[in-house]
Amino acid sequence: MSTPGRCLPIGLLALAAATSLVRAQSAAPAAAAPSLLAQARQAEAAYQFDLALDRLYALEIEQPRTADALAGRLQLARLLALASDLPAAILQCQALRDELPPNQPARQQALDLATTLARRLRIRNGAAAFYSGPEVVAARGLPSLDEPTGLIDARDGSILVVDQGADKLFRITGDTASPIAGAMQDPNAVAPLGDGALAVGTKTGIVMVPPGPPGKTVPATATWGGKTHPLKRARAMAINSKGDLFLVDREYDGLLRCAAGATACAPWSPPGKLRTVKVGPSDFVVTLDDKQQIVRVFDDTGKLVTSLGPLFGTTKLEKISDVAIDASYAIYLLDADLKRVEVGALRMQGDGRISAEPVGSVTIPVEGDRAIKNPTALMVSSSGAILVAGKSVPRLLRFR
Numbered sequence: 001m002s003t004p005g006r007c008l009p010i011g012l013l014a015l016a017a018a019t020s021l022v023r024a025q026s027a028a029p030a031a032a033a034p035s036l037l038a039q040a041r042q043a044e045a046a047y048q049f050d051l052a053l054d055r056l057y058a059l060e061i062e063q064p065r066t067a068d069a070l071a072g073r074l075q076l077a078r079l080l081a082l083a084s085d086l087p088a089a090i091l092q093c094q095a096l097r098d099e100l101p102p103n104q105p106a107r108q109q110a111l112d113l114a115t116t117l118a119r120r121l122r123i124r125n126g127a128a129a130f131y132s133g134p135e136v137v138a139a140r141g142l143p144s145l146d147e148p149t150g151l152i153d154a155r156d157g158s159i160l161v162v163d164q165g166a167d168k169l170f171r172i173t174g175d176t177a178s179p180i181a182g183a184m185q186d187p188n189a190v191a192p193l194g195d196g197a198l199a200v201g202t203k204t205g206i207v208m209v210p211p212g213p214p215g216k217t218v219p220a221t222a223t224w225g226g227k228t229h230p231l232k233r234a235r236a237m238a239i240n241s242k243g244d245l246f247l248v249d250r251e252y253d254g255l256l257r258c259a260a261g262a263t264a265c266a267p268w269s270p271p272g273k274l275r276t277v278k279v280g281p282s283d284f285v286v287t288l289d290d291k292q293q294i295v296r297v298f299d300d301t302g303k304l305v306t307s308l309g310p311l312f313g314t315t316k317l318e319k320i321s322d323v324a325i326d327a328s329y330a331i332y333l334l335d336a337d338l339k340r341v342e343v344g345a346l347r348m349q350g351d352g353r354i355s356a357e358p359v360g361s362v363t364i365p366v367e368g369d370r371a372i373k374n375p376t377a378l379m380v381s382s383s384g385a386i387l388v389a390g391k392s393v394p395r396l397l398r399f400r
Contacts, residue, residue, distance in 0.1 A: 037068040081328045086121045116328045116384030130360040137396040142177035148389040151379035191237040201234020222265040236276040240283045248274045280325030292320045305354045313358035322378040334378040339364045
């Protein structure tokens, strides 16, 4: 018996069958137990990835082509990527593409994930080119950027550009860039909240921006050292799947976490000055230290999962300007001195531990009409395309 696109290992098949038998023989009513999909999601939230995979395979066997099975297939593809089974993950994405109508968001997510994984698989199989040469993204209205420190996917098809050097925030939609201004004073960090809304860190506090003109300022605070401090020096922000905000503030040496909807934040990570924070799949939290040497990955409880740098594979990282993580658990490191983006992937080991392995690299041109001599900001799109911005350049570069 097999799931679409993947032969089920004998051990998992036996475990799924045995579990199904026990469940069928149980005297408790079936409605009293969480669904297989709910169990898989709970297991992933607890970082029990083997259990999550088992529940998802059982779901595909016992309830094929049901709404739950379709909903679980994308999760299954992601976790197979974490287990480094890229061919099986791609086939799960292709099966989901074939089973969903074109207007379903999950279908596009599956196509994007398959594109990202296929690129990694080509490199694993000896392909010479990881990404094609860069395209220039020269949006109308985008000035020569002073010091861009953030490129953020706004989740609505647009790109947010944080230029901390000029204290400005731009939104690129299609081939047009427009400033997000209004009531904000010196925007230095931004995180999309969903439905087009944004949280923007400014010198007056965190401004909640609904779709349209800027909205109200939220007087967010955090307590450390026995004192309550206003948060008015945000350096970087990111949101997890629960809506919790992670914040790097210049006044605090560490990472702050603000529960969804709350204005009071609390220290979350171990002490240490940070440059930026990103959140990836499974709510992994990725931080870059202020010395621009070490990237750390934490789970949602604050436990250190793995770290990268200053040596990554055979590469000695020099000055990491920015970091990104995509839906396939790949991590991208922008090294300003090497003029490269080093790409690695989180991988689940046989004992359940997570490691980071080098995948490849992308060279940023420093000469010609596509040159970015001082790269400072990085973003990865849902399909794995890399975007890079740099100092004193009125454009972005995109590698597909």
